[in-house]
Amino acid sequence: MNIRFLSVFIIAASISIMLFTFFMTEPEKKSSEPTPPFFYTISPKDMNKIHIKTNNLENSWYFDDELNRWFFENLNKIPTDLYRWGGITQLLSGPKTQRVISQQIDDPIKYGLDDPKTEIKLYINDGTYIKLLIGNLTPDQEKNYAQIEGYPQLVVVDALWDSVLSRLVEDPPYPDWYISGIVEGGKPTELLLFKDNEVIRGYGANRESGIWFVCEIPPASEPCRGNELANGDVLLEKIDKIANPEIVGAHYLDIVQDENLHKIFGTTVADPYIYVRIERLTEKDFTEVTAITMTIGNEVEGENSRYAMIMETLDVVKVNKEWADSILTLFDDEVLYK
Known part of the structure; x- marks a missing residue:
């Protein structure tokens, strides 16, 4: 090969490699467009309260450091559902x-920002807040x-x-145990x-x-059956009370299966347990069965309340004592005959 041609080829190739390297390694120019301070810099652990308002409804939640859970601000010790x-x-x-x-927003009305569909307010541990x-x-x-809020960018x-x-x-x-009807x-x-993990009485x-009817024990069907009439009015009144527990607040969240703890609260399998079967006919004529x-x-020592566990959850809650005692009368010797 001609030496002059070879030299020119090598020089040209070197320049090409240098240009390729330059274009590959030159840092990308950052956009000069200012970026609004959105939530990227906010760590979840720095939030202590959240308020959301939408369609004329609103709610707030706060973080409890000791229990490491978020709670409804407008309710007494009611945590959010973990799921x-x-x-x-x-x-x-x-x-x-x-x-x-x-x-710069030219006309807030055009974008629905004069009367926002949703307002989200985040309260930070340093005492400040951000509103979206x-x-x-x-x-x-x-x-x-x-x-x-406070920044002009759209x-x-x-x-x-x-x-x-x-x-x-x-x-x-709401947690599964926070039922209302x-x-x-x-x-x-x-x-x-x-009681003692055995059915002692039933009504169907x-x-x-x-x-x-007052059911035969042990039950032989679902719902249970019997031959003697029961006082349906009183039963429905009791069931309505059961479906609307007067919850004072959460007491012990995520209780472990420790028999000693359950003995303290009176929530062992031997303690009074209530099961209410609910049936609902769906649009497709299918019977949906749920339970309370x-x-x-x-x-609870020193309080007008009792411990309870509701809807098979792992949370021990406190309920109003008068409400609880009125339910416990179902376990009395007197059967609710018609």
Whole structure:
């Protein structure tokens, strides 16, 4: 090969490699567009209170350091449901924007930010707070216009993000034991009373007539059956009370299966246990069966309350003593005959 040609080829190749290396290694120029201070810098552990308002509904939650749980602010010692609440603070810590639409909002009314659909207020441990305003959906229905209060930028956030957080207000994440009434459309058809882990008494209702009977023990069917009429009016009154427990607040969360602890609270398998069978006919004529269950335990020393465990959860709660005592009369010697 011609030496001159070879030299030119080597020089050209070297220049190409240098240019390639330069373009590959030159740092990307950062956008000069200012970024609004969204939640990326907020750690979930730095939040101590959350307030959400949407569609004229609102709710607040606070973090209890000692119990390491989030609680409803407007209720007495009622924690959030772990399953529903899991990941919420992480979600709030970083609602990444899709993009900045404008550095200055020209007309808040146009984007629904004059009267926001949702307002989210995060309280931080240092005493400050951040308030996010969420407005109308974008034309593609996939995002919402949004703004941080006090900052002029107009951004969009994922509509699903707003939907998940709004649901916390529209359908609050109460724990399973925080019940208030029988499920809509449901009818009680059986009441069983247990002691020492055995059924000691039962009442069952005829599905068609609604007439209640004192059941034969042990029960041989579901719902249980019997030949003697029971006082249906009194039973329905008691069941309504059972379905609306007067909860004072949570006492011991996530109790372990320690027999000694259960003895202290009076929530062992030997203690009074109540089972109410609820049946509901679905739109497809399918009978859906649910239940209300609870163990009513010992009196709380120095308080007008008793311990209880409701809906098979691992939380020990406190309930009003008068309410509990009125339920415990079901275990008296007197059977509720018609």
